[in-house]
Amino acid sequence: MGLLDGKVAVITGAGGGIGxxxxxxxxxxxxxxxxxxLGGARDGTGGGGAMADGVVEEIKKAGGEAAANYDSVATxxxxxxxxxxxxxxxxxxxxxxxxxxxxxxxxxLKMAExxxxxVIAVHLKGTFACTQAAAAVMKxxxxxxxxxxxxxxxxxxxxxxxxxxxxxxxxxxxxxxxTALELQKYGVTVNAVVPVALTRMTDDLPMFAGAKAGEIGPxxxxxxxxxxxSDLAKDITGKFIGIQGNMINSYSMKVSEGATKAEGMxxxxxxxxxxxxxx
Ligand code: NAI
Numbered sequence: 001m002g003l004l005d006g007k008v009a010v011i012t013g014a015g016g017g018i019g020x021x022x023x024x025x026x027x028x029x030x031x032x033x034x035x036x037x038l039g040g041a042r043d044g045t046g047g048g049g050a051m052a053d054g055v056v057e058e059i060k061k062a063g064g065e066a067a068a069n070y071d072s073v074a075t076x077x078x079x080x081x082x083x084x085x086x087x088x089x090x091x092x093x094x095x096x097x098x099x100x101x102x103x104x105x106x107x108x109l110k111m112a113e114x115x116x117x118x119v120i121a122v123h124l125k126g127t128f129a130c131t132q133a134a135a136a137v138m139k140x141x142x143x144x145x146x147x148x149x150x151x152x153x154x155x156x157x158x159x160x161x162x163x164x165x166x167x168x169x170x171x172x173x174x175x176x177x178x179t180a181l182e183l184q185k186y187g188v189t190v191n192a193v194v195p196v197a198l199t200r201m202t203d204d205l206p207m208f209a210g211a212k213a214g215e216i217g218p219x220x221x222x223x224x225x226x227x228x229x230s231d232l233a234k235d236i237t238g239k240f241i242g243i244q245g246n247m248i249n250s251y252s253m254k255v256s257e258g259a260t261k262a263e264g265m266x267x268x269x270x271x272x273x274x275x276x277x278x279x
Pocket of ligand 1: 012013014015016017018019028037038040042044051072073074098099100101102110122126131150151152153194195196197198199200201203218257
């Protein structure tokens with residue numbers, strides 16, 4: 001018995017890195033998996049079917065069921081096509097994992113318009129496009145569903161040189177909170193993971209210098225995503241779960257206790273005098 005027996009899952013960007021680990025883990029738990037991947041380079045250039053096909057092959061060789069999809073998630077048409085592959089191949093969709101991503105790092109002052117647009121398109125619009133297409137089918141099916149997004153410390157805490165990526169990942173956090181509220185009435189949960197893992201996306205970052213793949217590899221992220229996709233997490237929605245190697249934690253917004261003036265509006269000087277309490 002697998003935790004995801006009989007479920008149909010779409011995993012975007014599942015041709016390599018973290019998404020590939022999710023696809024293999026989902027298939028091992030009995031899910032039928034749509035392996036979506038554009039098959040391009042880390043910066044989003046290029047494309048091809050080889051990455052997705054390789055993962056589909058691996059799942060089938062191990063006795064599982066999988067289908068490939070090569071569309072970019074970055075457009076509404078792409079999102080619809082990815083979900084259509086699940087419905088055409090396996091008759092339904094129960095789980096969507098929005099994982100596809102690219103990087104185009106530059107400090108904000110040097111950021112070119114195309115670097116901004118493409119990163120926002122793949123991460124933020126891609127998450128919206130796939131979620132809208134999947135949630136529409138889940139609503140019609142009437143059997144609930146699971147959506148798991150992928151945020152980042154870059155957006156939740158900040159990271160030098162990633163204003164485009166950080167904005168997209170913080171946007172995904174806001175999108176997760178809102179859609180968790182909106183889709184609750186259909187029994188669809190929406191959560192996000194906040195991974196830290198050694199992949200092609202991170203292998204040149206100073207924080208990973210000397211890191212051992214076996215201690216902080218992408219496979220550590222997948223058990224949390226399987227958990228969130230399963231019946232074990234049926235009551236969990238709108239949460240952000242961080243994973244780094246064998247450490248798991250959660251992220252949440254913090255609102256300060258604040259300060260209230262007894263009567264009337266604050267003056268700028270009074271704000272300055274109370275700023276420590278306000279912050
Ligand atoms: P990766 O580069 O190995 O995987 C990303 C996959 O997405 C690639 O296979 C790529 O071909 C695919 N992809 C890119 N653009 C696409 C598009 N338009 N449509 C469909 N597929 C597309 O990188 P990694 O590390 O596995 O990243 C997976 C997710 O985790 C990303 O969303 C990333 O931002 C996020 N993440 C990763 C962290 C890490 O430490 N590795 C940290 C925080 C977040």
